[in-house]
Amino acid sequence: MATSQPSVSSRGIPKALFIEDVEDFISKQASADEALKKMQENYSKFKLMEMSLSKSKTALKSKIPEIKNTLVIVQHLQSKKGSSETVNTQFELSDNVYATASITPSVVCLWLGANVMVEYSFEEAVDLLTKNLESAEKNLKGLDEDIGFLKEQITTTEVNIARVYNHDVKQRRKKRDTAEQ
Numbered sequence: 680m681a682t683s684q685p686s687v688s689s690r691g692i693p694k695a696l697f698i699e700d701v702e703d704f705i706s707k708q709a710s711a712d713e714a715l716k717k718m719q720e721n722y723s724k725f726k727l728m729e730m731s732l733s734k735s736k737t738a739l740k741s742k743i744p745e746i747k748n749t750l751v752i753v754q755h756l757q758s759k760k761g762s763s764e765t766v767n768t769q770f771e772l773s774d775n776v777y778a779t780a781s782i783t784p785s786v787v788c789l790w791l792g793a794n795v796m797v798e799y800s801f802e803e804a805v806d807l808l809t810k811n812l813e814s815a816e817k818n819l820k821g822l823d824e825d826i827g828f829l830k831e832q833i834t835t836t837e838v839n840i841a842r843v844y845n846h847d848v849k850q851r852r853k854k855r856d857t858a859e860q
Contacts, residue, residue, distance in 0.1 A: 690825050692728060695721065695832040698839045701846040711847035715840060722836045729829050736822045743815050749789070750808040756784040757801035 686694045698704045708714040759766055765781040772778050787804045788796050799807065 690732075690821075692725075692825060692829055692832065695725070695835040695839070697835050698842060701842050705843065705846065711843060711850070714843055715847070718836060718840045718843065722833065722840065725829060725833045725836060729826065729833065732822055732826050732829065736819065736826065739815055739819050739822065743812065743819065746808055746812045746815060750805065750812060753787050753801060753804045753808060756787060757805065759784050760801060 705711050705714055708717075756766065763783070765783050767779065767781050769777045769779050784801075786798050787801060788798045789804055789807070790796050
């Protein structure tokens with residue numbers, strides 16, 4: 680039965696093929712135990728990938744609100760630019776130590792990470808934050824798709840393992856019953 684699913688996801692996750700004819704599949708392997716061992720390895724890899732993608736998704740989901748909040752703040756500061764009105768704010772000096780300041784906005788400094796801060800004009804900062812937000816939302820959507828694809832592969836692998844195991848049990852019972860007669 681043909682499907683329209685790709686053989687790999689956008690992140691290169693291989694597709695688990697459903698075993699239509701278990702007996703034929705096992706006959707092409709060294710043994711049922713060997714086939715089960717390979718499928719268990721693939722299952723473990725899929726679970727590891729799922730865990731990794733879930734961690735990435737969690738991290739990205741926490742970054743998106745931060746980017747949105749920063750964008751709102753920069754836009755607020757931009758609206759105050761050029762006026763004589765000051766903006767009262769608090770900023771962090773160190774862990775749990777804050778200072779209050781009154782500023783007249785003219786530029787904005789953004790943390791890029793790795794203890795790096797860069798000064799931007801308001802327009803550049805808004806552009807950068809907008810691009811970062813779009814990129815983060817696009818990556819989150821891709822992660823959701825990959826996790827969904829991966830869950831399908833995990834389910835297919837679990838079904839294959841169960842079918843091969845059950846077939847092996849039936850074959851062993853047949854051999855045992857034949858030997859007893």
